[in-house]
Amino acid sequence: MWELIRANKRKSLILFISMGICLVLLGYFVGAVFFPPDGGTAGIVIALGVWFFMSLISYFSGDSILLAVSKAQEVSHDVHPQLFNIVEEMKIAANLPVMPKVYIVAEEAPNAFATGIKSEKCAIAVTAGLLSRLNRDELQGVIAHEMSHIVNRDVLFVTFAGILLGSIVLISQVFLRSMWFSSRSSRRYRTSKKVAGGGQAQLIITAVAIALAILAPILTRLLYFSLSRKREYLADATAARLTRYPEGLASALEQISSVSLDLPSANKVTAPMYIVNPLKKKGMQLSNLTSTHPPISERIKILRGMMHGVNYRDYQKSFSKVRGKAPAVIPTSGLLEAKRILIRKPSVEKREREPGKKKGIRDLGDIMRAVNKYAFLICACGLKMKVPPDYKKPKIFCPRCGRENEVPLAELAAVTAAVGAVTVEEGKKKEGPPGAPARQTYVRKGKGWESFSCSCGRLLQISPAFGGSHIICSTCGGITEIKK
Amino acid sequence: MAILILLLAVVVIVVVVLIGFYNSLIRLRNQVKNAWSQIDVQLKRRHDLIPNLVETAKGYMKHERETLENITEARSRAINAGSVGEKGPAESALSGAISRFLVVVENYPDLKANQNFLALQEELTSTENKIGFARQSYNDQVLFYNNKIQMFPSNVVAGMFSFTVEEFFELEDRGERAVPKVDFS
Numbered sequence: 001m002w003e004l005i006r007a008n009k010r011k012s013l014i015l016f017i018s019m020g021i022c023l024v025l026l027g028y029f030v031g032a033v034f035f036p037p038d039g040g041t042a043g044i045v046i047a048l049g050v051w052f053f054m055s056l057i058s059y060f061s062g063d064s065i066l067l068a069v070s071k072a073q074e075v076s077h078d079v080h081p082q083l084f085n086i087v088e089e090m091k092i093a094a095n096l097p098v099m100p101k102v103y104i105v106a107e108e109a110p111n112a113f114a115t116g117i118k119s120e121k122c123a124i125a126v127t128a129g130l131l132s133r134l135n136r137d138e139l140q141g142v143i144a145h146e147m148s149h150i151v152n153r154d155v156l157f158v159t160f161a162g163i164l165l166g167s168i169v170l171i172s173q174v175f176l177r178s179m180w181f182s183s184r185s186s187r188r189y190r191t192s193k194k195v196a197g198g199g200q201a202q203l204i205i206t207a208v209a210i211a212l213a214i215l216a217p218i219l220t221r222l223l224y225f226s227l228s229r230k231r232e233y234l235a236d237a238t239a240a241r242l243t244r245y246p247e248g249l250a251s252a253l254e255q256i257s258s259v260s261l262d263l264p265s266a267n268k269v270t271a272p273m274y275i276v277n278p279l280k281k282k283g284m285q286l287s288n289l290t291s292t293h294p295p296i297s298e299r300i301k302i303l304r305g306m307m308h309g310v311n312y313r314d315y316q317k318s319f320s321k322v323r324g325k326a327p328a329v330i331p332t333s334g335l336l337e338a339k340r341i342l343i344r345k346p347s348v349e350k351r352e353r354e355p356g357k358k359k360g361i362r363d364l365g366d367i368m369r370a371v372n373k374y375a376f377l378i379c380a381c382g383l384k385m386k387v388p389p390d391y392k393k394p395k396i397f398c399p400r401c402g403r404e405n406e407v408p409l410a411e412l413a414a415v416t417a418a419v420g421a422v423t424v425e426e427g428k429k430k431e432g433p434p435g436a437p438a439r440q441t442y443v444r445k446g447k448g449w450e451s452f453s454c455s456c457g458r459l460l461q462i463s464p465a466f467g468g469s470h471i472i473c474s475t476c477g478g479i480t481e482i483k484k
Numbered sequence: 485m486a487i488l489i490l491l492l493a494v495v496v497i498v499v500v501v502l503i504g505f506y507n508s509l510i511r512l513r514n515q516v517k518n519a520w521s522q523i524d525v526q527l528k529r530r531h532d533l534i535p536n537l538v539e540t541a542k543g544y545m546k547h548e549r550e551t552l553e554n555i556t557e558a559r560s561r562a563i564n565a566g567s568v569g570e571k572g573p574a575e576s577a578l579s580g581a582i583s584r585f586l587v588v589v590e591n592y593p594d595l596k597a598n599q600n601f602l603a604l605q606e607e608l609t610s611t612e613n614k615i616g617f618a619r620q621s622y623n624d625q626v627l628f629y630n631n632k633i634q635m636f637p638s639n640v641v642a643g644m645f646s647f648t649v650e651e652f653f654e655l656e657d658r659g660e661r662a663v664p665k666v667d668f669s
Contacts, residue, residue, distance in 0.1 A: 081603065085610035092522055093617035095515065095625065136609075244620070344616075378599070 012157050015227055019164040022216045023047050026168060029209035030175045033202075051167040058159055059117065066115050072103035072125040079370045080104065083131060086140050087124055090147040093242045100124050100150065104131070104371050110256045113274045114146040115155055122150045128367045133255050141239055141249030145275055148238035154231045161224050168220050172213035179210060229294050236299055237315035244310050244344040250303035257296040298322060310343055377405050393477060402468025441481045442471075454478050505641040512629040516650055519622035523653070526614045527562070527575060533611060534559045534582075537604050541585075544595040551588050555581045582608065619653050626650045 031043015077084040103125035110130035116122020124146045240246040277293040305318030375387040381401040451461045456476035471480045558581040562574040630649050633642040
């Protein structure tokens, strides 16, 4: 795998250099237009300054910014043991020095991404929608793909290429806008200056600068996207090799692509970090030049075409079969790998998707509640109650059978203290005046739907099927006894 | 004089290159060792999980005393296995006992509804997978290290400092070569 990284590094270096040349050229000509006659050097300095400043910011806080923007929450083993275990499995398979941090994003769109400029300090984030939709093998495939991005140093590439691209776009935007305004407001000044001398040269420089400002962002974007697509293929190949099971990732991609939900927290520059393009739009042709990801159908076809083994050569073979004469995606050193690696058998866990979408959505809610430190109580009647971390009373009534259940207050309190003061304050507000909860009695009139107000003023309803002895007000926690 | 300096420069370059090769060999050898210890960690973890599993299952599986005893016995044999040669078969036997147990579990829906057992089951599946992946990673590292030792020019350095080829961790039985199958369906 190290040879692959080296080959990647070489290619990325070429890309960085050409992007850098674009930036310097742009800086030179823009500078020459803004500060004639010889402001080219100043322009270069400014362009590099912009780039340097943006690099510094993202080097020191790049991960945390992306994780914060996508509202990812770090989770421990207890919140989702399976996810955590799978990440650990892949960490062992990829021989990573440290365990990546695991994050869950509270989004329904199924997707995943990896961050971490260094492989010693990296993180993998998945959305709750992904967790509720995939089975063990599929999730393993997705995590392996993300792990490959970390191992292949793709995160580093995306971050720094993204910064270069960002700087170029920024400078050309500023330049084009200022040209637009200055050409309207100070034409007279310019013409008088042109007469003064060197007008011809200045005109040419301006024309070149405008052309560059329009073309450079487009060119670098195309370069960036083409390399990012290649890296997606490579990550797929590495994932198949790590899991020994290409079908897992293929089927995961199929599941993911069947859902067309946008991820609101993603944008065009962070898009290459995700497993599938988070900005897919219905009816949009994904195989065009400006897409960050290869078309999913093609990725699936390639993975499913790996019939005999899972090493890089098998992937390349399958790739050329699907793509025809497209250039190779796997660096040559990867193709030298001669040892045949067999595909393993699927794990036998049954896919529990058949009962319909409802279970998936309930899972989704449970995952998010687990992330938000809810406690789960299972009543004797079988109902699973979700107790929020700021719940204060020692007892809770089952809404289905009316039984009293003990609340593990000590655990909840420990969790609440860990979550921080904000939640505690919120809890207090909700609870109202401290002390014993208000109690009142309500006598049912008949057997249909009935409603009455709690002592705090909240309207409570009883359904015809209600058979319990109490109702607890969700606003003040007051208990109302129900009598027939 | 000039020739002397040139000679000195050549010697320095050669030494630097040698040091580079030597260090990369050491790094690879450490990675092989690390991968091997990963396998040990996971085997140990499996040993730790089994008493809990047996304890949880005991109450539900009154009629499967034998299956449970087999697991406990296989576990203690695996723990007591001293040499690498004894360890391999003992651990494979344990894998077999576990997978038999998990097939039998299918007949006990009450047990399968137990949250505690489900959690243990997930841990056990994952540990079995981790053992498989650790072995896979170990073999990858060994392949890499052996290639380096045998290929020119690093083989010269390897010969000078007597780096020896490591052995792959293969199981004799072809059926057991795959990741141990845990059947939960």
